[in-house]
Amino acid sequence: MSTQHEVWLRGSIAGYPLLLQPVVHALLQAQEEIHLLMKDFPSELLWERPAEMASPGFHLQHISGVLDRMATYAQAGSLNKEQFDFLKMEAEANLKLTTDILVKNLANQIKAFLTLVSQIDPSSLTDFREVGRAQLPSTVGGLLFHAAEHTQRHFGQLLVTVKVLQWTD
DSSP, X not given: OOSSOOGGGSOOOTTSOXXXXXHHHHHHHHHHHHHHHHTTOOGGGTXXXXXXXXXXXXXXXXXXXXXXXXXXXXXXXXXXXXXXXHHHHTTSOOTTOOHXXXXXXXXXXXXHHHXXXXXXXXXXXTOEEEETTTTEEEEHHHHHHHHHHHHHHHHHHHHHHXXXXXXXX
């Protein structure tokens, strides 16, 4: 999508621990590609579900929500009511939201997550954390990595859905 090298081939990003550079690279790459993909994407197609696939609006909101939730767990927190409410509404069509708003919301969430990453002490990456109501086991590093790989996974799904919608539009 870009003539520039992928983020992971541009070297270390200042301000982030070396062990967490792959997390930073993956999130910045997703952010760049999502911004390009969604530029001029019609808001009226945000909630379309071709072949029953998840909508572009869902993917944009879900990535934001996952980053927020993984940050909470990485900091040994529990989800609050607002986070549960957001989780419940991620897939619901909200015609008040535009493509620009969703992309901006995601950019803000990525920025907040990267701020957290910049403050992580690498010696804490193996610290135990509990995830969700079931208190499933993870680590700080596992949560940060999951946030990055989950973002990449949903970017891939978003890309396919957007291309299908643009092809059929």
